[in-house]
Amino acid sequence: MRIHLTKLLLPFLLGACGQASPPQHEKVENMPEAVAPAPENPELKYLHYEFDNYQLFSLKDTIREDFNGDGAADEAVFTTRNEKAGILITDGKTRKTTPIGLGQPFEEMGDDFSWVDYWGVTTDSLAYETIVEDSEVVGDSEIRLEHPAIFLRRYEVGGGLIAFRNGKFEWIHQAD
């Protein structure tokens, strides 16, 4: 490390002694190229407490997984339609699209998913569901997942899973 620093600083030091040349601080500051960017929110570092197997995605990314278990990879994108956010899932076999949100009501979650801060996919076979009765959290129950499920979350609040169960996409609530 020390050798690298000296190498990078050398042209600057030489330049400072001789004729005027632009400062080269940038090179030194940019040195740790191999370091991965830090997560934008500390919460993202603790996702392994929520899921054993998961992959975090940017809301601009397409998630490709076989959500319905028919052997063909499907695609999910997070998008906006008529100023309402949601998820558009395209079946890999039939190319049929299923809007979740985007102006289409989805169970108790309404028709707009603009509250989502981040999303990803989990391949866990067990998940928990928050049981809410009359706006009160009364407990958790274990849910068996047969296929990869999409998680949608808001920082410090939670969210839920979109999982293909009983022949359709269902919401599994994971928030207080």
Ligand SMILES: [Ca+2]
């Ligand atoms: Ca599929």
